[in-house]
Amino acid sequence: MSTVDYNELETSHRYGLPALFEELASQGVSRQAVLVDSGLGPVEGELNFQQRLALFRSAQKLATKPETGLLAGQRQQINYYGAYGYAMATSETLSDAWRVGRDFFSLSGSLFRISLDIQNGVGIYRSYNPESLGPILPFVAEYWRSSQSTIFALVLGRTFPSLEMYFPYAAPKHAALYREVLGCPVHFEPGRMEGHFDASVLQEPCSSADPGVAQLCEDYCEQFVERSQGKSVFQQQILRTCVRNLGSANVQASVIAKSLNMSVRTMYRRLGDEGVSYQALLDRLRSSVALEYLRNTQLSVEEIATQCGYQDVSNFRKAFRRWTGSSPSSFRDV
Numbered sequence: 001m002s003t004v005d006y007n008e009l010e011t012s013h014r015y016g017l018p019a020l021f022e023e024l025a026s027q028g029v030s031r032q033a034v035l036v037d038s039g040l041g042p043v044e045g046e047l048n049f050q051q052r053l054a055l056f057r058s059a060q061k062l063a064t065k066p067e068t069g070l071l072a073g074q075r076q077q078i079n080y081y082g083a084y085g086y087a088m089a090t091s092e093t094l095s096d097a098w099r100v101g102r103d104f105f106s107l108s109g110s111l112f113r114i115s116l117d118i119q120n121g122v123g124i125y126r127s128y129n130p131e132s133l134g135p136i137l138p139f140v141a142e143y144w145r146s147s148q149s150t151i152f153a154l155v156l157g158r159t160f161p162s163l164e165m166y167f168p169y170a171a172p173k174h175a176a177l178y179r180e181v182l183g184c185p186v187h188f189e190p191g192r193m194e195g196h197f198d199a200s201v202l203q204e205p206c207s208s209a210d211p212g213v214a215q216l217c218e219d220y221c222e223q224f225v226e227r228s229q230g231k232s233v234f235q236q237q238i239l240r241t242c243v244r245n246l247g248s249a250n251v252q253a254s255v256i257a258k259s260l261n262m263s264v265r266t267m268y269r270r271l272g273d274e275g276v277s278y279q280a281l282l283d284r285l286r287s288s289v290a291l292e293y294l295r296n297t298q299l300s301v302e303e304i305a306t307q308c309g310y311q312d313v314s315n316f317r318k319a320f321r322r323w324t325g326s327s328p329s330s331f332r333d334v
Contacts, residue, residue: 015047015109016147018080020059023072027064034058052109053133060139067174069139070181073146078154083224084108087217089155090210095202097155100214102240103233104221111140112193115244122163123199128243129307130168130193132292138169141193146181148195157207159183161198168193232274235281238267242285246309253278287323290316294332301328 021031038058040051047055065071078085084100084107091097098116101108112127127144130137145165152160162184171188178186222233241259245251256278257267271278286308293304305316320328 014080014082015052015107016076016080016085016151017055017109019075019077019147020072020143022075023068024059024063027068029062029064034062037062047109049111052111053136056111056140056143057136060136063139066172067142067177069142069144070146070174070177073143073148073150074181076147076150076154078151081107081151083217083220085151087214087221088151089206089208090214090217091155091206092209092211092214093202094152094156094204094206096214097206098202100218100221103237104218104225105240106225106236107221110144112144113240113243115240118199121199123197123202125195125197127193129289129292131191132297134297138167138172141167141169142178145195149182155206155208156201156204161201163196163198165196166192166194234270235274235276238271238278238281239285242282246285246289246307251282251309283319283323286310286319290320290323290328291331294328304328 021034024034025031034055035058038051038054040047040055059068078089081088084104087100087104088097091100102116105114111133113129114125114127116123116125118124127141130141133140145167149160149162160183162182164185164187165178165182166187166189167178168191169188175186175188225233225236237260238256241256242251245255245259253264253267257264260267268278271281290304290308293299293307297304299307301317302313305313308316310316310319317327320326320331324331
C-alpha cells in the first residue's frame with residue numbers, strides 16, 4: 001500500500017466484509033442475497049454483534065464451498081477496514097499496529113474477544129468464548145484467522161511468522177487447507193483457540209509507516225467509536241483488560257490499573273471525568289458475558305458464574321437479578 005484513499009478514512013466500519021462478499025460472489029452468491037437472508041439492509045453503517053452474527057450465519061448457509069472462510073480471508077485488503085485498517089498499516093512498528101488494533105478492536109468486526117501475551121519469545125493471541133458462536137464457530141474462526149494472517153502480512157510487507165495455531169473443534173474435511181493458507185502447523189483441540197508467532201516480529205517496521213497519516217486515522221477511529229458506541233477509548237481499554245482477567249476473578253481495580261500502568265486513583269479520576277465508575281463498567285461487562293453464555297451455550301449457571309468472575313454462585317445470581325430483574329434460569333427459559 002503506497003497511498004491512502006482519504007475518501008475512505010471516514011469509513012471506519014467496513015469490518016473487512018468486502019472480502020467475504022467477494023469470495024461469495026465468486027461462488028455465485030450475491031451480496032444482496034446474503035443481506036436479504038440475514039434480514040439486514042445495506043451494510044453502510046455500524047453493525048452490532050447480533051447483526052454480524054446473522055450475516056455470518058447467512059454467509060455460511062449460502063456458501064457453496066466448505067472452505068469459504070479461509071478463502072475469503074485471503075482476499076483481505078487494508079482499505080476493507082477503512083480508517084481502522086489504514087491506522088494499523090501506517091503505524092511505525094507492528095507492535096504499534098497491534099496497539100491500534102487492540103484500542104479500536106470493535107472496528108475489526110470480530111465476533112471474538114482476544115488478548116496478547118508474550119512467553120519466552122513467543123507471542124500468543126487467544127480468543128475467548130468461541131463456543132458461544134455455536135454451529136458457525138468453524139466458519140467464523142477460519143475467516144478470522146485467515147483474515148488476520150493476510151492483514152498482518154500486508155502491514156509488514158512480508159509473510160507473518162506464525163508458528164502454530166489451535167482451533168477449538170474437530171478437524172474438518174478440508175483441514176489440510178488450513179496449513180496451506182495459514183502457513184504453519186494447525187491443531188484441533190476443544191476449548192483452545194490460539195495463534196502462536198515469533199514475538200520478535202513486533203519490533204519490525206510496518207512497510208507503509210507514516211506517523212502523520214497514522215495519527216489522522218487514529219483520530220477518525222476514536223471519534224467514530226465515541227460517537228457510535230458511547231464509550232471512550234479509555235473505557236474500552238479497561239474493559240478489554242477486564243475480559244482477559246474475568247475468568248480468574250482477578251478484576252480488582254488495583255490489578256486493572258496496574259495493567260494499564262497507572263494508579264487506581266488516576267484510573268478512578270479519568271473515569272469520573274467521563275461520568276462513569278469502574279464498578280459500573282465491570283457490571284456492564286459481566287452482564288454482557290452472562291447474557292451471551294445463557295443465550296448461546298449450555299453451560300450451567302455455576303460455570304457461567306465462574307466465567308463472569310464470581311467464586312460464589314449465589315452472589316452471581318443476586319447480581320444477575322439486579323442487572324436484568326430475573327434469575328439466570330428464568331432468563332434462559334424465556
